Amino acid sequence: MVAQNIFFYVIAAVMAFSAIRVVTVKNVVHAAMYLVLVLAGVAAQYVLLASEFLAATQVLVYIGAIVVLVLFGVMLTRAKLGEDVNLTNDYWYVGAFTGVILFVLLAVSLLDHFGDEPLDQANAETQIVGNTEQVSDAIFGTYVVPFEAVSVLLLAALVGAIVLARKD
Amino acid sequence: MDDLMLNQFLLLSAILFSAGVYGVLAKRNAVIVLMSIELILNAVNINLVAFGAHNGTIAGSVFALFVIAVAAAEVGVGLAIVLLIYRNRKSVDLDEVAQMKG
Numbered sequence: 001m002v003a004q005n006i007f008f009y010v011i012a013a014v015m016a017f018s019a020i021r022v023v024t025v026k027n028v029v030h031a032a033m034y035l036v037l038v039l040a041g042v043a044a045q046y047v048l049l050a051s052e053f054l055a056a057t058q059v060l061v062y063i064g065a066i067v068v069l070v071l072f073g074v075m076l077t078r079a080k081l082g083e084d085v086n087l088t089n090d091y092w093y094v095g096a097f098t099g100v101i102l103f104v105l106l107a108v109s110l111l112d113h114f115g116d117e118p119l120d121q122a123n124a125e126t127q128i129v130g131n132t133e134q135v136s137d138a139i140f141g142t143y144v145v146p147f148e149a150v151s152v153l154l155l156a157a158l159v160g161a162i163v164l165a166r167k168d
Numbered sequence: 169m170d171d172l173m174l175n176q177f178l179l180l181s182a183i184l185f186s187a188g189v190y191g192v193l194a195k196r197n198a199v200i201v202l203m204s205i206e207l208i209l210n211a212v213n214i215n216l217v218a219f220g221a222h223n224g225t226i227a228g229s230v231f232a233l234f235v236i237a238v239a240a241a242e243v244g245v246g247l248a249i250v251l252l253i254y255r256n257r258k259s260v261d262l263d264e265v266a267q268m269k270g
Contacts, residue, residue, distance in 0.1 A: 004172055012176070016183045019207055023191035028199060035203050038184065042210045045177065049221045051229045054236075061236050066206065066243050073199045073247045077254040088194050089263050095193030103186035110178045119172040119221055134226045135233070143230050150237045157241030164248035 015041035028074050039063050053132040177218035184211035198250045198260040209239045
């Protein structure tokens with residue numbers, strides 16, 4: 001359990017630093033690279049939370065597909081590959097104020113409400129073995145209708161993206 | 169303090185969420201705004217999985233999977249729209265896209 005905590009705090013420090021770098025760095029490609037660090041950290045946190053199927057999905061979908069898509073977007077929109085000083089708008093301090101206030105409010109209310117609650121309050125033994133079987137049972141049992149709806153949504157997004165992006 | 173707490177995951181996701189909100193509000197490059205939206209969705213996913221582990225149910229993980237699928241669809245359509253904006257105006261500066269401003 002101590003080892004889990006050490007891993008959590010090391011990964012969390014990397015994630016917090018990278019998340020802030022994503023929105024402050026002056027180079028769009030570097031921002032995408034920091035985004036990869038954040039997404040890999042999220043996958044590691046899923047492993048700590050014993051959801052290894054979700055961690056694999058995170059690596060496949062986010063790092064494998066979405067970041068590549070974002071890098072294609074950077075290239076196709078010919079964003080400057082070097083430093084771009086004009087990346088934030090004139091009212092960035094309003095956004096910074098909102099972000100800081102939001103974080104303070106969230107932190108205060110979370111610390112106030114959840115305090116020292118442990119993560120696994122009920123069944124510690126299921127936390128260790130992982131839950132891929134239960135995930136598949138739930139998806140193809142209880143949640144089969146939303147699963148099919150998501151597949152239709154992905155098809156619609158695919159067709160929509162092609163229709164939008166092709167040259168007539 | 170030798171057990172994993174619920175709060176440490178929630179606070180981590182609060183950091184990611186706040187950084188994403190700052191990026192959405194303050195950035196003028198549309199691609200970076202899309203990356204910030206990904207940050208926000210990942211913060212939500214960490215919350216879902218942490219609460220699922222907290223309650224001992226599988227629903228959190230399943231809903232996080234649905235969020236990942238919807239995020240993939242969202243970024244695909246979003247980047248197509250960004251490409252269209254770039255093709256029409258040779259720029260992805262969101263401050264210049266203000267036709268619908270009242």
